[in-house]
Amino acid sequence: MTDVVIIGGGIIGAATAYQLSLAGLRVHVLERGAPVSGTSSRGEGNILVSDKPPGPELELQKFSSRLWAEFDESDHELDIELEEKGGVLLGVAGNAMTALHGYAEAHEAAGVHAERMDAAALYEREPNLAPGYPGGLFYPGDLQVMPVVAAFEMLRIARRNGATISPYTEVRGVKVDKGVVAGVETDNGTVPARVVVNCSGAWAGPLTSSWATPLPVEPRRGYVLVTSALPHVVRHKVYSAEYMDNVSSSDAGLQASLVVEGTKSGTVLIGASRERIGFDDRPRAEIVQRLASQAIAVYPFLADVRLIRYYQGFRPYATGHLPIIGPDPELGGLFHAVGHEGVGIGLAPATGRIITEMILDLPLSVDMKAFAPSRFSEESRHDVPV
Numbered sequence: 001m002t003d004v005v006i007i008g009g010g011i012i013g014a015a016t017a018y019q020l021s022l023a024g025l026r027v028h029v030l031e032r033g034a035p036v037s038g039t040s041s042r043g044e045g046n047i048l049v050s051d052k053p054p055g056p057e058l059e060l061q062k063f064s065s066r067l068w069a070e071f072d073e074s075d076h077e078l079d080i081e082l083e084e085k086g087g088v089l090l091g092v093a094g095n096a097m098t099a100l101h102g103y104a105e106a107h108e109a110a111g112v113h114a115e116r117m118d119a120a121a122l123y124e125r126e127p128n129l130a131p132g133y134p135g136g137l138f139y140p141g142d143l144q145v146m147p148v149v150a151a152f153e154m155l156r157i158a159r160r161n162g163a164t165i166s167p168y169t170e171v172r173g174v175k176v177d178k179g180v181v182a183g184v185e186t187d188n189g190t191v192p193a194r195v196v197v198n199c200s201g202a203w204a205g206p207l208t209s210s211w212a213t214p215l216p217v218e219p220r221r222g223y224v225l226v227t228s229a230l231p232h233v234v235r236h237k238v239y240s241a242e243y244m245d246n247v248s249s250s251d252a253g254l255q256a257s258l259v260v261e262g263t264k265s266g267t268v269l270i271g272a273s274r275e276r277i278g279f280d281d282r283p284r285a286e287i288v289q290r291l292a293s294q295a296i297a298v299y300p301f302l303a304d305v306r307l308i309r310y311y312q313g314f315r316p317y318a319t320g321h322l323p324i325i326g327p328d329p330e331l332g333g334l335f336h337a338v339g340h341e342g343v344g345i346g347l348a349p350a351t352g353r354i355i356t357e358m359i360l361d362l363p364l365s366v367d368m369k370a371f372a373p374s375r376f377s378e379e380s381r382h383d384v385p386v
């Protein structure tokens with residue numbers, strides 16, 4: 001019998017399959033579509049410490065960034081394009097610079113290196129910026145990866161270690177025997193398993209609603225624009241402080257804050273929008289226009305550059321903005337690893353490692369209380385003061 005069935009072949013399912021197979025477990029990944037065809041094929045691939053204030057998510061990210069570096073150094077067939085590119089947080093004149101310095105101080109206390117830049121240091125790092133910025137922060141620990149290639153590489157190694165992957169297989173529910181998981185029900189029949197890990201991303205809410213603790217996960221749509229390949233004109237990930245406000249906002253309406261970055265292949269990625277409108281994928285030209293004009297205001301040379309495409313995806317947004325990682329509080333043998341919203345690429349290796357530690361009942365590398373699915377259980381819901 002398969003030891004562990006994983007529902008979903010995105011980067012979270014891939015990282016979990018990779019880690020479980022390294023630990024010697026027999027793994028079977030069930031994916032409704034083609035592997036890595038969901039949200040993991042739609043993101044920029046940032047692995048950021050800079051956008052997470054001190055707290056549980058930053059601690060998980062620090063661990064995950066280390067695992068990304070280890071994964072990059074392990075045996076590979078494909079180049080996962082991991083770059084130690086560094087992130088630049090742009091300052092604006094006045095009080096905002098004082099606030100940025102306070103943010104850097106808090107990060108340093110949490111063990112994250114943040115360099116304060118005056119205008120000269122900023123323009124030395126990013127010479128093509130529009131004039132007038134007073135400075136900013138530089139985070140050398142911010143990385144970038146090519147998420148699709150990295151996820152495929154994790155799946156390839158998992159298969160080499162004995163895992164099986166069934167694409168075009170839709171999970172409809174779980175099979176329960178004597179109160180614990182005994183397998184999953186799919187459109188191709190039942191797959192027996194002792195443990196099931198739910199890595200179904202933005203679709204976790206409707207998928208699990210009838211057989212697990214209801215998970216408040218819903219899609220948060222985002223756009224990214226891609227330019228033609230350019231020389232090395234945007235050297236880091238560059239973003240505005242407003243970006244962080246939008247990331248942490250629970251507003252369902254459209255938000256579009258500036259993120260611009262070059263990639264190893266020369267394209268420049270321009271983001272990022274956020275809106276909660278269900279799984280509506282109808283294109284909206286005004287989002288493309290808004291993201292493009294914001295980017296041109298910061299990098300004026302972009303006005304003469306051709307956009308070759310844009311893509312959109314559904315971030316798996318969980319109420320409260322923290323991923324949901326851990327055992328289902330009501331059904332034995334079921335684990336969840338969903339709700340990573342805009343940070344699932346960055347957090348994938350840590351998620352896979354922690355789920356493996358939980359299944360094998362090992363000490364956890366990071367304190368995971370804040371991520372526990374039990375925060376949404378019936379009992380916890382009754383605890384919420386009204």
Ligand SMILES: Cc1cc2nc3c(=O)[nH]c(=O)nc-3n(C[C@H](O)[C@H](O)[C@H](O)COP(=O)(O)OP(=O)(O)OC[C@H]3O[C@@H](n4cnc5c(N)ncnc54)[C@H](O)[C@@H]3O)c2cc1C
Pocket residue numbers: 007008009010011012013030031032033035036037038039040041042043044045046047169170171172199200201202203207221222223224271272312313314315316337338339340341342343344345346347
């Ligand atoms: C525009 C944009 C930019 C982003 N940029 C970044 C970034 O720079 N850095 C970062 O860390 N994150 C980023 N993200 C977020 C990141 O892409 C996600 O957090 C991450 O991809 C989630 O991975 P996942 O494996 O949970 O989801 P997915 O990749 O969506 O995988 C879930 C899989 O489950 C499958 N599935 C669902 N239901 C079933 C079922 N019933 N049966 C079988 N299979 C099922 C789906 O088909 C899907 O393939 C971005 C997202 C967007 C949209």
